[in-house]
Amino acid sequence: MEIVIVDMQETAGSLVADAISHLVESTVNPVLGVATGSSPGAVYRELGRRVASGQLSLKNTQAFMLDEYVGLPPEHPQRYRVVIDREFVQPTDIDPANVHGPDGQAQDIDQACADYERAIAAAGGIDLQILGIGSDGHIAFNEPGSSLGSRTRLKTLTKQTRVDNARFFDDNVDSVPQHCLTQGVGTIMEADHLVLLAFGQSKAEAIHHMVEGPVSAMWPATALQFHPHVTVLLDEAAASRLQLASYARQAWDSKPAWQGL
Numbered sequence: 001m002e003i004v005i006v007d008m009q010e011t012a013g014s015l016v017a018d019a020i021s022h023l024v025e026s027t028v029n030p031v032l033g034v035a036t037g038s039s040p041g042a043v044y045r046e047l048g049r050r051v052a053s054g055q056l057s058l059k060n061t062q063a064f065m066l067d068e069y070v071g072l073p074p075e076h077p078q079r080y081r082v083v084i085d086r087e088f089v090q091p092t093d094i095d096p097a098n099v100h101g102p103d104g105q106a107q108d109i110d111q112a113c114a115d116y117e118r119a120i121a122a123a124g125g126i127d128l129q130i131l132g133i134g135s136d137g138h139i140a141f142n143e144p145g146s147s148l149g150s151r152t153r154l155k156t157l158t159k160q161t162r163v164d165n166a167r168f169f170d171d172n173v174d175s176v177p178q179h180c181l182t183q184g185v186g187t188i189m190e191a192d193h194l195v196l197l198a199f200g201q202s203k204a205e206a207i208h209h210m211v212e213g214p215v216s217a218m219w220p221a222t223a224l225q226f227h228p229h230v231t232v233l234l235d236e237a238a239a240s241r242l243q244l245a246s247y248a249r250q251a252w253d254s255k256p257a258w259q260g261l
């Protein structure tokens with residue numbers, strides 16, 4: 001894994017936007033994986049700035065979401081499709097019809113999950129997947145104990161995740177849905193390039209396990225140790241439990257700028 005420790009979230013946003021710009025310029029049918037949560041916010045803001053200034057266009061880009069709550073009404077402000085529309089689609093020029101997510105309102109959940117896997121494959125797979133991480137080491141909504149080979153499926157959210165996400169639901173944990181549809185760890189691992197962002201002390205333990213711990217379904221993000229191209233962007237607080245933080249700084253500082261992420 002390449003570890004990049006940044007001074008502030010905007011620096012990470014700019015580096016990831018550079019990688020996305022390069023992808024869009026060098027690929028005929030670019031496919032982006034988008035994540036919700038607060039961590040990718042600076043990336044979407046920077047993409048919006050570049051589109052507004054004419055430096056970037058996402059008109060030919062397709063995007064696939066990682067996950068979706070089950071049971072929230074279509075217009076609910078915390079439904080992940082609504083969040084992605086607000087934070088990523090509206091500030092850029094991506095065609096909303098090119099943005100896909102698992103159908104959290106489907107009658108036949110298994111069918112909806114299988115259809116979603118097929119849609120990702122039909123688009124040619126995901127070129128660059130943006131990821132956050134839960135404080136318990138989940139990626140997307142693959143909670144501790146998830147199969148590291150899992151595919152898109154229904155999951156029950158842990159109490160920890162519902163408590164963490166209550167801040168988006170007026171601090172009322174009872175309003176956070178109990179179930180979700182999520183890409184599996186195995187689905188995520190098929191993306192060409194995984195770009196994970198984590199900021200703040202509350203992520204330090206999960207980052208420590210993900211980068212330096214033994215691979216375990218109890219910390220699903222540790223599966224990323226098997227992926228050939230992972231970039232992890234952290235602030236000092238999220239990096240504070242890494243034994244190899246100083247080596248990571250040295251490696252990044254000596255990397256030629258033109259190489260990008």
Ligand code: GLP
Binds near residue numbers: 035040
């Ligand atoms: C949710 C999302 C994850 C996200 C995590 C962390 O659980 N399903 O995809 O990574 O929250 O969110 P944040 O970036 O707000 O800390």
